[in-house]
Amino acid sequence: MFRQMVRIRAFETRVGELFAQGKIPGFVHLYIGEEATAVGVCSNLKPSDYITSTHRGHGHCLAKGGDMKAMMAELFGRKSGYCKGKGGSMHIADVDIGILGANGIVGGGLTVAAGAALSAKMRGTDQVTVCFFGDGASNQTTFHEGLNIASIWNLPVVYVCENNLYGISMHQSRHQKVADVADRAGAYGIPGVTVDGNDVMAVYEAAKEAIGRARAGDGPTLLECKTYRWKGHFEGDPTLYRSVEELEEWKRRCPILAFNGRLLEMEALSPEEAASIQSGAEAEVEDAVKCAAESPFPSPEEALEDLFA
Amino acid sequence: MTYAEAVRDALREEMRRDPSVFVLGEDVARFGGCFGVTGNLWTEFGEDRVRDTPISETAIIGTAVGAAATGMRPVAEIMFCDFLTVCMDQLVNQAAKMRYMFGGKARLPIVVRSPIGGGICAAAQHSQSLEAWFAHIPGLKVAMPSNPADAKGLLISAIRDDNPVMFFEHKVLYSSKGPVPEGSYTIPLGKACVKREGSDVTVVATSIMVNHAVAAAADLEKDGISVEVVDPRTLVPLDEDTILASVRKTGRVAIAHEAVARCGFGAEVAAIIAEKAAGSLKAPIIRVGAKAVPVPFSPVLEQFVLPGKADITGAVRKVMAA
Numbered sequence A: 001m002f003r004q005m006v007r008i009r010a011f012e013t014r015v016g017e018l019f020a021q022g023k024i025p026g027f028v029h030l031y032i033g034e035e036a037t038a039v040g041v042c043s044n045l046k047p048s049d050y051i052t053s054t055h056r057g058h059g060h061c062l063a064k065g066g067d068m069k070a071m072m073a074e075l076f077g078r079k080s081g082y083c084k085g086k087g088g089s090m091h092i093a094d095v096d097i098g099i100l101g102a103n104g105i106v107g108g109g110l111t112v113a114a115g116a117a118l119s120a121k122m123r124g125t126d127q128v129t130v131c132f133f134g135d136g137a138s139n140q141t142t143f144h145e146g147l148n149i150a151s152i153w154n155l156p157v158v159y160v161c162e163n164n165l166y167g168i169s170m171h172q173s174r175h176q177k178v179a180d181v182a183d184r185a186g187a188y189g190i191p192g193v194t195v196d197g198n199d200v201m202a203v204y205e206a207a208k209e210a211i212g213r214a215r216a217g218d219g220p221t222l223l224e225c226k227t228y229r230w231k232g233h234f235e236g237d238p239t240l241y242r243s244v245e246e247l248e249e250w251k252r253r254c255p256i257l258a259f260n261g262r263l264l265e266m267e268a269l270s271p272e273e274a275a276s277i278q279s280g281a282e283a284e285v286e287d288a289v290k291c292a293a294e295s296p297f298p299s300p301e302e303a304l305e306d307l308f309a
Numbered sequence B: 001m002t003y004a005e006a007v008r009d010a011l012r013e014e015m016r017r018d019p020s021v022f023v024l025g026e027d028v029a030r031f032g033g034c035f036g037v038t039g040n041l042w043t044e045f046g047e048d049r050v051r052d053t054p055i056s057e058t059a060i061i062g063t064a065v066g067a068a069a070t071g072m073r074p075v076a077e078i079m080f081c082d083f084l085t086v087c088m089d090q091l092v093n094q095a096a097k098m099r100y101m102f103g104g105k106a107r108l109p110i111v112v113r114s115p116i117g118g119g120i121c122a123a124a125q126h127s128q129s130l131e132a133w134f135a136h137i138p139g140l141k142v143a144m145p146s147n148p149a150d151a152k153g154l155l156i157s158a159i160r161d162d163n164p165v166m167f168f169e170h171k172v173l174y175s176s177k178g179p180v181p182e183g184s185y186t187i188p189l190g191k192a193c194v195k196r197e198g199s200d201v202t203v204v205a206t207s208i209m210v211n212h213a214v215a216a217a218a219d220l221e222k223d224g225i226s227v228e229v230v231d232p233r234t235l236v237p238l239d240e241d242t243i244l245a246s247v248r249k250t251g252r253v254a255i256a257h258e259a260v261a262r263c264g265f266g267a268e269v270a271a272i273i274a275e276k277a278a279g280s281l282k283a284p285i286i287r288v289g290a291k292a293v294p295v296p297f298s299p300v301l302e303q304f305v306l307p308g309k310a311d312i313t314g315a316v317r318k319v320m321a322a
Helices: A002-020 A035-042 A058-063 A068-075 A110-123 A141-152 A181-188 A200-215 A244-252 A255-265 A271-294 A300-304 B003-017 B041-049 B057-069 B081-095 B131-135 B148-160 B208-222 B240-250 B265-280 B299-305 B309-321
Strands: A050-052 A129-134 A157-163 A192-196 A221-226 B021-025 B050-052 B073-077 B111-116 B141-143 B165-170 B193-196 B201-205 B227-231 B234-236 B253-260 B286-290
Touching: A002 A035, A002 A058, A002 A068, A002 A255, A002 A271, A035 A058, A035 A129, A035 A157, A035 A200, A035 A221, A035 A255, A050 A110, A058 A068, A068 A271, A110 A129, A110 A141, A110 A157, A110 B057, A110 B081, A129 A200, A141 A157, A141 A181, A141 B057, A157 A181, A157 A200, A181 A192, A181 A221, A192 A200, A200 A221, A200 A255, A255 A271, B003 B021, B003 B041, B003 B148, B003 B165, B021 B041, B021 B057, B041 B050, B057 B073, B057 B081, B081 B111, B081 B131, B111 B148, B131 B141, B131 B165, B131 B234, B131 B253, B131 B265, B141 B148, B148 B165, B193 B208, B201 B208, B201 B240, B201 B309, B208 B227, B208 B253, B208 B309, B227 B240, B240 B265, B253 B265, B253 B309, B265 B286, B286 B309
Parallel strands: A050 A129, A129 A157, A157 A221, A192 A221, B021 B050, B021 B073, B073 B111, B111 B165, B141 B165, B201 B227, B201 B253, B253 B286
Antiparallel strands: B141 B234, B193 B227
């Protein structure tokens, strides 16, 4: 789990630099600060399980086993990217390993996840679907309709709210009356659990229980992970809506530093091993950047392919 | 067999053939569907495969998308096409986009069945024809059967298609009868039907307007005007060749659909003819469609707003006189 968190941080940090240098077109929404959530949850999943993701999806994709080179190539708009340059950052998907797509629409995946879970149930498999979404998405129609239908049909799905305190610029306290999104689970008659989303072990344990429930046929859970995005909503966002002090406070609660400290304390990891994991992740990212930069762009006519099966 | 029974027959055939096919929607099981289309399918296939949903159009389409992306073949019913407006994100941004934006890696075999049209005094929120909205979106196919046999054959093709198909059934046609072949057969998406041959004017008509066009043609024949009626059957993909061949033969065109004429599918057909067969035209193209107001309640008002046989007859006479 530590390695995965470090890989995500290294990937996102480098993507931020490349975007600032103008090497990545479009928008990017970075996951820095939220690594414990994706990793804590996805470490409980099998390759055959499904996830639906958000526009801040790079962390979910890596944690679910996504290929870093194909991801980077997609961000560069290259032919060798996950979506052959047609999707970009907000639409990375790998259906073969259960990644049913990042989503450019806030809340877009909440009913789709219920559908994947319905499909698993109807086909008689033990596959579980995890649906990642944010505090902002918990005000969307899809949240209410998705949780309602998942609960009445007892579907094997875990709804994971990454409450990073902001819906774009709007603080959670301004966009909903409830302090804990998990409280809304009561409206659908399913368990609602709130955990420290920066504590990867706490996320892991809570997700393990929720995923176990789903796999055993006991239906959905709403799991809320309280976390914080260090960067703006998108790269280039000046973040005038929050204070420097608030950001500094959360940086002191860095999920990776905290986990590193804990592993050192438990003597499960040596400082040398931690440093080696860090440099290994950076090298892997550089390799992905090199591959992406050297990959050809698609030919313009390829824009007309892949519409229909 | 009625049009409604033909649709049900197609569902039954495909559910028997393929265990991944299932039906979901509001009141489709015990209630049998708002227009009775799904009837008693649940007694044969169970409530797991004929699945009542809450009144949650977004969830109906969203779950269909997720199920389709993971190996099932959902057929979703949206009770009135007017309610498709409630789930536009799931149709337009999710279903229509996923395969393309994932670089061709997902298959989304979804059929969305939904009744269109007025004529039963259901007023403005239960009488629209919204097919042009969906024909405008790359990634969706659009079918509009005008008779029972086409309904069955087109629906079986739609269910077997690996892409999202919007399947628009006209609610006034549900009780109309026609011969329907037994067993399984398909009518390919993208193949128009010349419903009636003629030499003077081509009428391109969709859904219920096909019947009005055929009736108008019979009347006009008495006056010595020979009308050819072309039913595209699917708007996407569109069989341009059959339409253009007819236009080149007759040199005169009227286009008829029940939807509002402004920005309707008829505008697209007119543009295609203008771009590809303008040289064959002996007269300007005329469109027949609803007036640009919501569909009103009172039968007198509704009949005035919606087009019918007389409007097609008038359009044909006008195009002949030009």
